[in-house]
Structures are given as structure tokens and as C-alpha cells.
Amino acid sequence: MTSGSNPALAALALSPDPPAVPAKPVITQVLDTTLSVIEKSKRLAAWTAVDHHIRPEHKIIGIGSGSTVPYVVERIVAQGEQVNRDRVFLPTGFQSKELIVRANLRLGDVDQYPNIDVTIDGADEVDHELNCIKGGGACHLREKVLAEAADTWIVVADYRKNSQTLGTTYRSGVPIEVAPFAYAKLLQNVRRLGSADAALRMAQGGKAGPVVTDNGNFVIDAPFDADAFADPHSLLARIKLLTGVVEVGLFCKMARAAYFGNADGSVTIKWDDGKIEKGSSLPT
Ligand SMILES: O=C(CO)[C@H](O)[C@H](O)COP(=O)(O)O
Structure with a gap:
């Protein structure tokens, strides 16, 4: 912005x-x-x-x-x-x-x-x-x-x-901050949790490559279906347990x-x- x-x-x-x-x-x-x-x-x-x-x-x-x-x-x-x-x-x-x-x-x-x-x-x-x-x-x-x-x-x-219900208007998915070196493995693991279209967030405009957070990490955006969003706390817990995840953008x-x-x-x-x-x- x-x-x-x-x-x-x-x-x-x-x-x-x-x-x-x-x-x-x-x-x-x-x-x-x-x-x-x-x-x-x-x-x-x-x-x-x-x-x-x-x-x-x-x-x-x-x-x-x-x-x-x-x-x-x-x-x-x-x-x-x-x-x-x-x-x-x-x-x-x-x-x-x-x-x-x-x-x-x-x-x-x-x-x-x-x-x-x-x-x-x-x-x-x-x-x-x-x-x-x-x-x-x-x-x-x-x-x-x-x-x-x-x-x-x-x-x-x-x-x-x-x-x-979450996921109705914000369709980009759950933002997941991850340790940069672990992103490829985490993309696999998040997809296995049901987010087939999970993707690394890429920078727009004046920077090539991924978005880097204020903490020096990467972000994966992980869309889930309505069933997963029916219980956001369970979804949060499942993502948070993946090794290499720093924080999940679900605030329950x-x-x-x-x-x-x-x-x-x-x-x-x-x-x-x-x-x-x-x-x-x-x-x-
Ligand atoms: O979570 C956030 C940033 O990480 C923002 O609070 C969220 O994206 C809402 O922003 P806006 O008021 O521009 O819609």
C-alpha cells in the first residue's frame, strides 16, 4: 500500500x-x-x-x-x-x-x-x-x-x-510465515493437508523473488475448502505443527x-x- x-x-x-x-x-x-x-x-x-x-x-x-x-x-x-x-x-x-x-x-x-x-x-x-x-x-x-x-x-x-465463514471473501488462502530454507518442504506438507493450490507469495513490482517479511521469512498462501474453514482452530493447529512454520494467519x-x-x-x-x-x- x-x-x-x-x-x-x-x-x-x-x-x-x-x-x-x-x-x-x-x-x-x-x-x-x-x-x-x-x-x-x-x-x-x-x-x-x-x-x-x-x-x-x-x-x-x-x-x-x-x-x-x-x-x-x-x-x-x-x-x-x-x-x-x-x-x-x-x-x-x-x-x-x-x-x-x-x-x-x-x-x-x-x-x-x-x-x-x-x-x-x-x-x-x-x-x-x-x-x-x-x-x-x-x-x-x-x-x-x-x-x-x-x-x-x-x-x-x-x-x-x-x-x-472464513474463505468466503478472502480467497488467497491462509497466510503462513515460514523459515525460508524450509519453504519447498512446507509447500509439499501444506498441500498434503488439503491445500492443493498452496503457493509461495511472490513480490510484486520492484523486487524479483518472494515476499520477505519484516522478520526475514517467506510466506505461503494456502487456500482451503469450506470444510476446512468450518473449524478454523483445528486448521490452525494442523498447520502450526508443521516443522518450519513460524506463524499462521488464523487468529481464533x-x-x-x-x-x-x-x-x-x-x-x-x-x-x-x-x-x-x-x-x-x-x-x-
Ligand atoms: O493482516 C494484515 C497484515 O498482515 C492486515 O491487517 C490485513 O491485511 C488487513 O489490511 P487492510 O486493512 O489493508 O485490509
């Missing part, structure tokens, strides 16, 4: 000052006509989740990866210098590290702060039990560590990611809540107890 494709990221990249976000209710702000419907949906989900879950008493905050997360940072910055002065922000990868630094927020890492108050992250797909596919941006190892380390892990996404029952911005300007919130809220004006 480039800053040009995401207005929130572009604002953070181009301006030395925090972006000015008027302190109005979220719902009135999405009437902005300069953003596409999908960008507005991402922003609505991110801003609403920050309003609900990033409280003044939260001092250690995890920042996830992807194109929705710049709106998370934007909304946190809008809470003001005073509240952010005492906070430390932990990134899940290079992109979120840059976002934190450019927003003039204090950077830390999970080795210094293994107990996080709240982590907010994007997702590639979220099912009815809040199981997620993550790793479309190849950051899922650090994302999972920061999700596990957090008292509260919150997912933000646009409406396209909200599904009943980790989220407290998932926020989806909808095309009509409303937000859907799916909670871990099965409750689903939908509204254009949500309680804070």
Missing part, C-alpha cells in the same frame, strides 16, 4: 503536524465527499473503535498493520497531545512503526512492554465467531504477538471483510470485538459473546 492510495496515511506522511480532526461525533464526519465509500467505511470502523476502546487510562497501545490502521492512528492523534504524551505505541511491523513515528507518538516495542492495554488491528476476513484471516500484508507474526499481549484486541475493517477467538464500517455509513460491531450491534449512531 502506498500513502497515495490511503488519504489518512498520506496526511500523516506529508504533514509534520498531527492531522486536524474536528472533535465532532464520528457519524457526522463521514459525510466527507473526498473519500471513496470503502475508505469512508474503513475510517468509520477505525474511528468508532478508537472512540470506544482507547481510553485516557490506556497507556500501552498496540498498532496493527494494513490500510485501515492509518485511520486508527489519525483518531488517536486527535485525542490530543496531552493524553498521548504519557502513552507508548507498539508497532506490528515497518508500516505501523512509520505511522507512529510520523504522527509524533512515542514508539516502544513488545520486548519492553509485554503487557498491552489495547491493540487495534485490521483483518482480511472475520467470521461469525470473530475468527480472522490475517497476514495479507505479511505482518501476522508480530500482529499475533501484539494481539496475545493485549488485554483487549479489537479488529477494524470495511464491510467486505465481514463474513459468516482472540478478538473482543470487530468493527465494520458499512457502505451506508453505519457501523456493525460483532462482540465475542455473539452480540451484534448495528447503528448509525452508536453509544460511546
